[in-house]
Amino acid sequence: MHITFDPGSLIAGNQHRNRLSNINHHLRCNMEQEVAIVDAVQTRHGSALKENIQEIMFNTVRELLDRVGIEKSEIGTMVSSSSDYWQGISCSNSYYYDAAGANLKSGSKAADDSGLGFNYGVMRVLSGHYKTVLVVSVTKCSEAPSVDTLTHMAADPFFQRPVGLNETVAAALQACEYSSRYGLKEEDLAGVPIKNLGNAQNNPNAHRRENLSLDDVLASPMMASPLREIDVPSTSDGACAILLATGEVAKDLTESPVFVRGLGWNVGNTFLGDRDLLNGPLPKAAQMAYRMAGVNDPLNEIDVAEICDTTSFNEILWTEQLGFCAPGKGIDFLKDGTTSMGGALPVNPSGGLFGANPYVARGLIRIAEIALQLKGEAGKRQVPHMKTGLAHSVHGLGGQLHSVVVLGS
Amino acid sequence: MSGESRILEGYVSLPYRWAMGETTTRFFDELKNKKIMGTKCNKCNRVLIPARSFCSHCFDRIDEWVEVGQEGVLRTWCAVNFSYEGQPKEPPYIIAIVDLDGADVGLPHFVGNVSLDDFEDAAKKVRIGGRVKAVWKEMREGNILDIDYFEPVG
Amino acid sequence: MAQAVAIIGTGQTECGKRYDVSYPELIYEAVTRAFDDCGLVPDDIEAVVSGSMPPAMEGVANPHLYWADAMGASGKPMIRTATCGSTGMSLAHTCFYHVASGLFDLVLVVGAEKMYEGDPQGTMATVADPFFQRPFLAGAPGIFSLQSNEWAHRYGLEEKRVRMAAAQLSVRNHTDAMLNPYAHIKVKTTVEEVLASRVVAYPVRILDVCPGSDGACALIMASERMVKKLGVKRPAWVRGVGYCGEEAFFGEGDKVAWPSAINAAKGAYKQAAISNPRKELDVAEVYNPFTFQEMLFYECFGFCDFGEACQLVEEGVVMKGGDLPCDPSGGTLCTNPIGATGLQRVAEVALQVTEKAGERQIPGAKTGLAHAMGGLDQFNGVMIISDSLQ
Numbered sequence: 001m002h003i004t005f006d007p008g009s010l011i012a013g014n015q016h017r018n019r020l021s022n023i024n025h026h027l028r029c030n031m032e033q034e035v036a037i038v039d040a041v042q043t044r045h046g047s048a049l050k051e052n053i054q055e056i057m058f059n060t061v062r063e064l065l066d067r068v069g070i071e072k073s074e075i076g077t078m079v080s081s082s083s084d085y086w087q088g089i090s091c092s093n094s095y096y097y098d099a100a101g102a103n104l105k106s107g108s109k110a111a112d113d114s115g116l117g118f119n120y121g122v123m124r125v126l127s128g129h130y131k132t133v134l135v136v137s138v139t140k141c142s143e144a145p146s147v148d149t150l151t152h153m154a155a156d157p158f159f160q161r162p163v164g165l166n167e168t169v170a171a172a173l174q175a176c177e178y179s180s181r182y183g184l185k186e187e188d189l190a191g192v193p194i195k196n197l198g199n200a201q202n203n204p205n206a207h208r209r210e211n212l213s214l215d216d217v218l219a220s221p222m223m224a225s226p227l228r229e230i231d232v233p234s235t236s237d238g239a240c241a242i243l244l245a246t247g248e249v250a251k252d253l254t255e256s257p258v259f260v261r262g263l264g265w266n267v268g269n270t271f272l273g274d275r276d277l278l279n280g281p282l283p284k285a286a287q288m289a290y291r292m293a294g295v296n297d298p299l300n301e302i303d304v305a306e307i308c309d310t311t312s313f314n315e316i317l318w319t320e321q322l323g324f325c326a327p328g329k330g331i332d333f334l335k336d337g338t339t340s341m342g343g344a345l346p347v348n349p350s351g352g353l354f355g356a357n358p359y360v361a362r363g364l365i366r367i368a369e370i371a372l373q374l375k376g377e378a379g380k381r382q383v384p385h386m387k388t389g390l391a392h393s394v395h396g397l398g399g400q401l402h403s404v405v406v407l408g409s
Numbered sequence: 410m411s412g413e414s415r416i417l418e419g420y421v422s423l424p425y426r427w428a429m430g431e432t433t434t435r436f437f438d439e440l441k442n443k444k445i446m447g448t449k450c451n452k453c454n455r456v457l458i459p460a461r462s463f464c465s466h467c468f469d470r471i472d473e474w475v476e477v478g479q480e481g482v483l484r485t486w487c488a489v490n491f492s493y494e495g496q497p498k499e500p501p502y503i504i505a506i507v508d509l510d511g512a513d514v515g516l517p518h519f520v521g522n523v524s525l526d527d528f529e530d531a532a533k534k535v536r537i538g539g540r541v542k543a544v545w546k547e548m549r550e551g552n553i554l555d556i557d558y559f560e561p562v563g
Numbered sequence: 564m565a566q567a568v569a570i571i572g573t574g575q576t577e578c579g580k581r582y583d584v585s586y587p588e589l590i591y592e593a594v595t596r597a598f599d600d601c602g603l604v605p606d607d608i609e610a611v612v613s614g615s616m617p618p619a620m621e622g623v624a625n626p627h628l629y630w631a632d633a634m635g636a637s638g639k640p641m642i643r644t645a646t647c648g649s650t651g652m653s654l655a656h657t658c659f660y661h662v663a664s665g666l667f668d669l670v671l672v673v674g675a676e677k678m679y680e681g682d683p684q685g686t687m688a689t690v691a692d693p694f695f696q697r698p699f700l701a702g703a704p705g706i707f708s709l710q711s712n713e714w715a716h717r718y719g720l721e722e723k724r725v726r727m728a729a730a731q732l733s734v735r736n737h738t739d740a741m742l743n744p745y746a747h748i749k750v751k752t753t754v755e756e757v758l759a760s761r762v763v764a765y766p767v768r769i770l771d772v773c774p775g776s777d778g779a780c781a782l783i784m785a786s787e788r789m790v791k792k793l794g795v796k797r798p799a800w801v802r803g804v805g806y807c808g809e810e811a812f813f814g815e816g817d818k819v820a821w822p823s824a825i826n827a828a829k830g831a832y833k834q835a836a837i838s839n840p841r842k843e844l845d846v847a848e849v850y851n852p853f854t855f856q857e858m859l860f861y862e863c864f865g866f867c868d869f870g871e872a873c874q875l876v877e878e879g880v881v882m883k884g885g886d887l888p889c890d891p892s893g894g895t896l897c898t899n900p901i902g903a904t905g906l907q908r909v910a911e912v913a914l915q916v917t918e919k920a921g922e923r924q925i926p927g928a929k930t931g932l933a934h935a936m937g938g939l940d941q942f943n944g945v946m947i948i949s950d951s952l953q
Contacts, residue, residue: 025609032665052430058463072468085624088425090617090689091647094938098465098810106806111643126664128565154624267641396628421622487708488765494685497698504699515814517699528765537716
């Protein structure tokens, strides 16, 4: 039996007091002081790094402190993101807490998605309690069972797990529905891995780089129709650390602070059947971030985007849901070259998840990539004349929880 | 509402392959040779065991290897008398934190060769502040259980 | 500008063996009660925070995604915070920062656990790293017993005296739990029974240790401007928050003069402008899964000097009617749905300072301390809650 929750049934009508109509709150919230990224560091991601999680965390944070030129004693607090299941070590932040420089400091966690860790870090700065916040994430997918196994474990034990739902299968269901509504030809998805693995060649931190052809893509075996193996980025080992600060402190610590202009995040229903798979929580997450950042026309106001291309299909869907193009137009948008390097809105100059996919850390890495772009430090993958960038993160079946950050120089 | 609510039984059992890193690998190799190795941080002068590649207090890399003693003092102990899934031994057994000679951090491990028929009696032999000595396994595999247990001495 | 934050509604479930409900339904129960408590509806809530123990406990990864509908979170921003035993307090802090940041004025936070669906100690054993600590650090009882033994030894406390004080705490908690409608273990006990009960991790006995419970707790926090807008008559203000973590390796720190506990309290006291906790606190809900360890916390929080906690018990200071009654709810010792437990401490103090604690009310309570601890004795978090901001 399927359980539904009806929030409307919760309270008898006359217990209401000052009916707030808060439904559109996400279009009203604002940041009341400046928060900026001082600097960001990533690992050279790999399919299996030989260092253990503690060492990778230490190395990444140490490098960040050295780059910025501060001591760990000057860090106010630490927010981390990791996943017990991805680590095989429960209470995952226990293991690397002091390796992240947080011994005898306060710290907390936004589990399972480092894009959310970033948001929490921003909130800690905005609270006025901390002038600097270290946000970190490490995931060693090589040490854990596959993403298919672990995301299968994320399905509830009664209804979605027994039928074998996991993130790949859910994405396939999503792609199938899209295909039925808007059409999807065999070669439509190919542009994404071709573009992203091509872009990854410019990214020294990516570990998968290829010059794929359409034939290469079409030769890949079907994994979960209509998705082929090549459409689903495999996972990686990697870490990322970002130093957040108040605008004032950031300006002292770096010549190129990257300002957080807006952030937003949003979750959808648990059961796939409860949701519109093609219109999930991403638009709301994006609206919250855009509203805060004063972005009204994303296609023209965002100069570059790093989004979590959890499958080739999902990059296409997320570009629509982010408002870069109209629903159903994502494939044309890709084919037009708009999202290629040199196009009007390059998406994933880093290579995205196709280039490297350390699951929980990937959201923070997207943010780090945009920060590097805005600092003009993105080397061969630099998008010229950048002023505003967007970073996106997502996890959960069919993209249940999305996070969007708009950054500016 | 007073209908039935049944239980669904299942098992979540997942395999993992944790990378040790070079330092832990070497630490375990030395255990095979019946040596307990630590690394020393030159800033705070702590000798850390098991050997570490960095000091999280000073937040710097360390690579000076130091052998620590096979004997030490019991910082604390308790006799485990309950069961749980994945337990390494049948209870009852004793776990402790041992401050090995020459090390600045304690090592969690078993205390063995003490009868646990009567906890009060055992408490006379196993005392905080008492000295213990590492007892090695005959066949060592390069993991923390190459030390079989620590036994009270003196 | 940072916002002051108040707790304006709480909801708890009856805790224990809750096979009558699925995990989401259990959460729904706590959430609906929190809404009932303050007359709000899910549409009013602007963001949601949730958390629980490691997902291995209930065998569902990403529990926050599983609970989304039960919390009315769909369509809202949501974050999961999980820090083992200290989860409940970390949840309260995460919720606090959502509001203090000025981004959100009304935030729901939920902590829950269904320990009867899994293997608690087996799960907790997976917190220890697989290389060095996992075979030895035998779930919670092992770690806490190691710590308690070291504490007693350091201060030269005679075992008989410590065990007697611990037994008195056990009796106090069990007695008080009888008056808590949400408590799990409702069993009258005596000092003799505690002393004679089965050894769990020598020298600690079964009546010195907490159960594992199913249960959920939900709170709603509001900003100062929202408290005014809603006309909330009795907000429970968060006057101070403190949290501190230590090394991952158990043998590395001093677990007796315990820095994370000492610093967490100090940080919260500083924000709350409390200089004499013994005098200025009217009530404390200390995270107390273990009677022995509870005494250690008294010392780390400055309720007495180091080594003197037995005296606090013997003199009745920490009992009802004493100077600083602790855990009038019956505490963690009698009710422990771990992901919720720290949040229950916050809820209970909020109820105390707003005179809503029913039969467990400490008369005249205005300011209280809530606390939770987690990991292998690695994390401690504290919150000071008061009926006024001053």
